[in-house]
Amino acid sequence: DIQMTQSPSSLSASVGDRVTITCQASQDISYSVNWFQQKPGQAPKLLIYDASTLEKGVPSRFSGHGSGTDFTFTITSLQPEDFATYYCQHYDNLLRWTFGQGTKVEVK
Amino acid sequence: EVQLVESGGGLVQPGGSLRLSCAASGFTVADNYMSWLRQAPGKGPEWVSVFYSGGVTSYADSVKGRFTISRDNSKNTIYLQMNSLRDDDSAIYYCARGDYFDHWGQGTRVTVSS
Numbered sequence: 257d258i259q260m261t262q263s264p265s266s267l268s269a270s271v272g273d274r275v276t277i278t279c280q281a282s283q284d285i286s287y288s289v290n291w292f293q294q295k296p297g298q299a300p301k302l303l304i305y306d307a308s309t310l311e312k313g314v315p316s317r318f319s320g321h322g323s324g325t326d327f328t329f330t331i332t333s334l335q336p337e338d339f340a341t342y343y344c345q346h347y348d349n350l351l352r353w354t355f356g357q358g359t360k361v362e363v364k
Numbered sequence: 365e366v367q368l369v370e371s372g373g374g375l376v377q378p379g380g381s382l383r384l385s386c387a388a389s390g391f392t393v394a395d396n397y398m399s400w401l402r403q404a405p406g407k408g409p410e411w412v413s414v415f416y417s418g419g420v421t422s423y424a425d426s427v428k429g430r431f432t433i434s435r436d437n438s439k440n441t442i443y444l445q446m447n448s449l450r451d452d453d454s455a456i457y458y459c460a461r462g463d464y465f466d467h468w469g470q471g472t473r474v475t476v477s478s
Binding site: 290292294300301302305311343345347350351352353354355356357358 | 399409424460464
């Protein structure tokens with residue numbers, strides 16, 4: 257099974273900061289990585305799919321890059337509503353989905 | 365507007381059973397992958413099962429042989445029959461649409477405890 261290693265597990269940042277989260281796959285997975293945001297008491301929300309495509313309605317300060325085994329997720333200018341936990345996720349052709357361990361973005 | 369509403373969660377003893385429902389509106393479940401996922405307290409989401417158009421199903425190893433996903437097209441609803449429940453099955457259970465999980469329900473809580 258493919259493992260997704262996400263880092264860091266948490267980070268502290270201020271409004272306006274640039275934030276970057278990484279996800280490494282245990283083998284080449286092409287572009288099949290999605291990124292989710294989850295706020296307390298809410299279901300996860302899809303932000304980016306296929307490594308870099310922004311989901312409809314998601315602000316352009318969110319972006320994703322990468323292919324193969326190394327992927328990054330970036331918030332270019334952190335906003336107050338962006339303090340949340342973020343997850344990478346991989347989907348394989350055997351109909352299985354795997355999430356990373358999550359990154360909690362906290363107020364500095 | 366796409367909506368997913370889960371129900372059926374609750375408190376059950378180890379070894380017991382529950383059936384969860386996910387009622388969809390704003391789209392047709394038969395035309396989409398439909399999955400169940402769960403999230404234990406303080407943990408990340410975990411994919412549990414998928415029902416793919418055409419009747420194909422798949423399960424996480426942790427629930428294989430104990431859980432069964434099904435679909436009722438006339439009710440536009442998917443189900444998760446959970447048998448032989450264990451303590452580590454306690455979680456909020458969500459249904460989600462598609463292979464990207466672009467829409468999620470609000471979740472239903474399952475607690476397995478004696």
